[in-house]
Amino acid sequence: MKSELILLGGAEEIGANSTYLNLGGTGLLIDAGLHPRKRDTDAFPHSELLLHKPTDALLLTHAHTDHLGGLPYVLKHHPHLRIIATPPTRDLAEIMLRDGAKVLKSDVSRNFPEETLSLFSKEVLKRISLIMEAQRYGETFEFQGHAGQELLNITFHDAGHILGSAGIEISFKNMSIFHTGDVQFRSQAITKAAAFPRRHFDVLITEATNGLDDSEQDRDAEIKRLAGFINTISNANGSVLIPAFSLGKTQEILRILWGLMRSGKIPHMPIFTGGLSRQISNLYDRYCYAVPRVEPGFEVADIPQETINYEELLNERFFKTPSIVVASSGMLNSGTTSFRLALEWFVKPNFGIAFIGYQDPDSPGHALKTSRKKEKFTMAGRDFKRACDVESFRFSAHADRPSLVDFITHARPKQLFIMHGEEDACYALAGEITDRLPQTKIIVPKLVKRYELVSG
Numbered sequence: 001m002k003s004e005l006i007l008l009g010g011a012e013e014i015g016a017n018s019t020y021l022n023l024g025g026t027g028l029l030i031d032a033g034l035h036p037r038k039r040d041t042d043a044f045p046h047s048e049l050l051l052h053k054p055t056d057a058l059l060l061t062h063a064h065t066d067h068l069g070g071l072p073y074v075l076k077h078h079p080h081l082r083i084i085a086t087p088p089t090r091d092l093a094e095i096m097l098r099d100g101a102k103v104l105k106s107d108v109s110r111n112f113p114e115e116t117l118s119l120f121s122k123e124v125l126k127r128i129s130l131i132m133e134a135q136r137y138g139e140t141f142e143f144q145g146h147a148g149q150e151l152l153n154i155t156f157h158d159a160g161h162i163l164g165s166a167g168i169e170i171s172f173k174n175m176s177i178f179h180t181g182d183v184q185f186r187s188q189a190i191t192k193a194a195a196f197p198r199r200h201f202d203v204l205i206t207e208a209t210n211g212l213d214d215s216e217q218d219r220d221a222e223i224k225r226l227a228g229f230i231n232t233i234s235n236a237n238g239s240v241l242i243p244a245f246s247l248g249k250t251q252e253i254l255r256i257l258w259g260l261m262r263s264g265k266i267p268h269m270p271i272f273t274g275g276l277s278r279q280i281s282n283l284y285d286r287y288c289y290a291v292p293r294v295e296p297g298f299e300v301a302d303i304p305q306e307t308i309n310y311e312e313l314l315n316e317r318f319f320k321t322p323s324i325v326v327a328s329s330g331m332l333n334s335g336t337t338s339f340r341l342a343l344e345w346f347v348k349p350n351f352g353i354a355f356i357g358y359q360d361p362d363s364p365g366h367a368l369k370t371s372r373k374k375e376k377f378t379m380a381g382r383d384f385k386r387a388c389d390v391e392s393f394r395f396s397a398h399a400d401r402p403s404l405v406d407f408i409t410h411a412r413p414k415q416l417f418i419m420h421g422e423e424d425a426c427y428a429l430a431g432e433i434t435d436r437l438p439q440t441k442i443i444v445p446k447l448v449k450r451y452e453l454v455s456g
Contacts, residue, residue: 034069061181088164
């Protein structure tokens, strides 16, 4: 039986990421994401197209919503799937699914069926988290589908992206496959660099978030720039807003800020964080010795933090005292805490907003990031002018293009599938690999198109 790959989401974009593999009659899904912007059934992977194909297990690379948030929808079509992830991803899943459900129910278009919303009830989400199976890094396990087809060997490898993130290695018969998930090959403030095997794979499926970026990341230089920005704002008696994803980005930036304060490079000042971020930070702390860390045993709870009071948001102390506010969402999505605060920051010339992560081209964050001070710009369908300072810093949890090229070159795949990136980013990475590995068949897959996999 021939093997195949179908992208159910995440083709030429960072969306409802999901990859389907039919390996000799055993069907695997890798991830089941929720699209960050769409609010109709296109927000989910196209799992309905697999109703007449084998589906046996769903492997999760990590707990970010664009990889996990569509899970209840996928299970509607395939309720028998075994769900397998690393222990931290299993533990993070319920928190992140609850948050994703909250977003869906508060930001729902008339095209979104009520029947689908019911899949995101508290009872359903709780049951999903209870049936998840956990596999630790580096421990190969055997898997066989319902039809008793091919026996697969599967291994999760630390992807260095966030807590629990994994690249997935699959081998069966004479074929070897590797899916990077979201990967970072350089150590961050808390999370150590990815520990992927450096050997040949017949089929390699890679992300391309930073595929357009051909320069190596210089984290130390960015930390120095961030310190200068914070000092400028605080010296003017202003506060700094840092929009950040609750999972991963918040914990990493908190460690950076605390290091700057302890070394005297920025003044000690209040740091405000939100409730969801605190829950996730508690899980980071639970695994402070159990997963690879830059500083084994470091706990986010050791950093002094004040809780954002959502009921009194516009009367908070950070409007009166120089402070740093780390608030979600990272892309300033309409209605979120960071969005509401940004509207207040706009009118204060001594305040500043620091972006530290990827901004989708259609997101409010991107509109603000590319705006000019005191000039009109459109954000979330409204026109604004800002008096505050805005600066962007590069603290990516995704690999830069040189790191991706290095890993791909070592793998020397017969087939390379490039996904999870804007179209230009995917083709920029493809172009460089074409020059280095002329024998590799490079594919930037189209959504729901079938591709046959070749063996060794």
